[in-house]
Amino acid sequence: MSHAISNEVMIEIKNLKKAFGDHVVLKDISMQVNKGSVVAMIGPSGSGKSTLLRCINLLTVPEQGSIRVGAQQFEFGNKSALPKDRALAKFRTNTGMVFQHFNLFPHMTALENVMEGMLTVLRKPKAEARAYALELLQKVGLSDRADIYPQRLSGGQKQRVAIARALAMRPSVMLFDEATSALDPELVGEVLNVIRSLAGEGMTMILVTHEIAFAREVADQVIFMRDGVVVEAGPPSVVIDNPQQAATQSFLTRFNA
Numbered sequence: 001m002s003h004a005i006s007n008e009v010m011i012e013i014k015n016l017k018k019a020f021g022d023h024v025v026l027k028d029i030s031m032q033v034n035k036g037s038v039v040a041m042i043g044p045s046g047s048g049k050s051t052l053l054r055c056i057n058l059l060t061v062p063e064q065g066s067i068r069v070g071a072q073q074f075e076f077g078n079k080s081a082l083p084k085d086r087a088l089a090k091f092r093t094n095t096g097m098v099f100q101h102f103n104l105f106p107h108m109t110a111l112e113n114v115m116e117g118m119l120t121v122l123r124k125p126k127a128e129a130r131a132y133a134l135e136l137l138q139k140v141g142l143s144d145r146a147d148i149y150p151q152r153l154s155g156g157q158k159q160r161v162a163i164a165r166a167l168a169m170r171p172s173v174m175l176f177d178e179a180t181s182a183l184d185p186e187l188v189g190e191v192l193n194v195i196r197s198l199a200g201e202g203m204t205m206i207l208v209t210h211e212i213a214f215a216r217e218v219a220d221q222v223i224f225m226r227d228g229v230v231v232e233a234g235p236p237s238v239v240i241d242n243p244q245q246a247a248t249q250s251f252l253t254r255f256n257a
Contacts, residue, residue, distance in 0.1 A: 006035040009068075010173060010204045011056065016065035016076075018051055025051045026062070027228040033173075033221075036202040040215035040236075043225035044251060049208040052225070053177050056206070057095045058088060069095055070172050093121060096166030100178040102158040104150040104165075110137060110157075111146040114164045122169065129168075136164040140194050156187030163194055174198065176207040192218075212255040216240045224248045 011033035018026040025048045033039050041049045054060035056067060062076045072091050074083065082088065104113050111133050118129035137143050140160040150158055159179060166174060176195065180188045192214050199205065199218050209215055215222055215236060222239040224232045224247070232245045243249045 008035040009033070010035040010037075010070060011206070012066075012068040013052075013056070014066045016052070016055060016062050016067065018048075018055060018060065018062045025228050026055070029065070029228075029230060031223065031230065031233070033204060033206060035204055037204060037220045038199045038218055039206045039221045039223060040219035041206065041208045041223045041225060042210070042212065042215060042239075042251070043231075047225040048228040049225050050177050053097070053175050053206060053208055056173075057092060057097050057175055058082065059097070089121060093117075093169040094171050095173045095175060096169055096171035097175045097177065098159070098162050098166050098179045100182050102150070102155075102162045104158055104161060106150050109147050109149055110142060110153065110161045110164075113150070113161055114168050117165060118168050133164070133168060136167050137161075139167070139197075140164045141190070154187055155183045156190045159183065159187075159191045160194055163191070167198075172204065174203055174205045176205065176209070178208050178210070180209070180211060212240060212252065224251065226251070 009032045013029060013031050016026055016029040029052060043049055051060055055062050061082055064077055066073060066075045114133035114136055115129045118124040134146060137146050140163055142157060142160055145153060145157060180191050196218055219236055221233060222236050223230055224239055226247050232239050232243060232248045239248060243252060
């Protein structure tokens with residue numbers, strides 16, 4: 001899929017390590033993502049993909065290494081501490097994250113869910129927040145569901161509201177953690193269409209996905225992870241269609257991609 005990619009590095013990760021107790025989940029990960037680029041991370045469950053995504057958003061704190069998103073950089077090591085709440089909140093508004101489970105507020109309508117962050121974090125006037133939330137719901141194809149509560153939305157609709165909610169913070173980067181894996185198969189396409197349109201608009205994105213055919217179509221770079229390391233990385237034409245590593249070949253034989 002062709003879209004404008006800049007030479008500017010938007011995300012830079014160096015020598016990232018993360019362990020939970022004795023279990024080392026990320027082993028010395030380094031990678032770069034250029035502005036406007038779409039990176040798909042694939043690999044077996046437990047390979048560290050979701051942990052890496054959570055580290056980029058600082059929902060999980062690495063033990064070692066550095067993460068830069070845009071102009072904001074954080075170093076991790078013996079003496080490093082997580083930034084203070086305000087700096088952390090600012091950082092997270094710049095890195096929108098969409099999870100496998102939608103985490104919508106059940107007592108708020110679709111519109112109110114999208115408005116909430118703009119009102120409480122960005123301190124936008126209500127009229128401005130409402131106008132932009134309506135614009136975003138239209139963007140994800142849900143302008144007719146603005147006043148509906150989550151329990152009356154399908155899984156695909158909830159996930160599209162979650163995407164609109166993340167976009168409401170005007171992030172420079174979007175992170176998708178298995179955004180379609182909790183959906184019924186017939187609802188996957190409507191969420192992938194939204195991601196596809198964001199790619200066409202030049203949004204920098206990292207997707208953790210099992211949708212191999214979609215990764216081939218939409219990603220500029222595919223990263224195959226296994227056991228906490230990047231085994232193979234490159235364009236989809238190489239990693240998916242002509243993988244060089246036996247582990248990648250073995251993983252992809254499970255998919256009719």
